Amino acid sequence: MRMEYISHNVEETQKIAAEFSKTLSEGDVLCMYGDLGAGKTAFTQGLAQGLGIEEYVTSPTFTIVNEYMGRLPLYHFDVYRIADSDEMYEVGYDEYVYGRGVSVIEWSELIEDILPQKRYNITILRGNEADDRKIIKEVKE
Ligand SMILES: Nc1ncnc2c1ncn2[C@@H]1O[C@H](COP(=O)(O)OP(=O)(O)OP(=O)(O)O)[C@@H](O)[C@H]1O
């Protein structure tokens, strides 16, 4: 399954993500693709809002993973600075990804070898205007 959305600003991206969050359940994994500043964290903020998380979601670049509690727990990974997949196991990757929350992974292409097969791929592409984005959602089974 593949869905495409067009966003014209950060609020629209967050709204698309918040709507999507309502369809999520325990153990779902979202792999985020898109270049620096594409809006992966912005999208995750919308997901968090949709899951009823009030805390402000920031990029976990230095901590690798941040946890939030909402309708479902949210585990927000940013693996941009990871050296190799082994480092992921040290932070408890398996417990998160095969756990009871929703895992969101920014820069997931860097750990492609250990991503679960069943997941959502979310790709954010830039458009013509500075704030235009195309958001592609794919279900991988
Ligand atoms: N339509 C849009 N959707 C999302 N973000 C947008 C949009 N238009 C402009 N922006 C801006 O683009 C930036 C996206 O930053 P964000 O941190 O979410 O990117 P990122 O993909 O997580 O980058 P990084 O790889 O550095 O983590 C924000 O400053 C946001 O305000």
Ligand SMILES: [Mg+2]
């Ligand atoms: Mg980010």
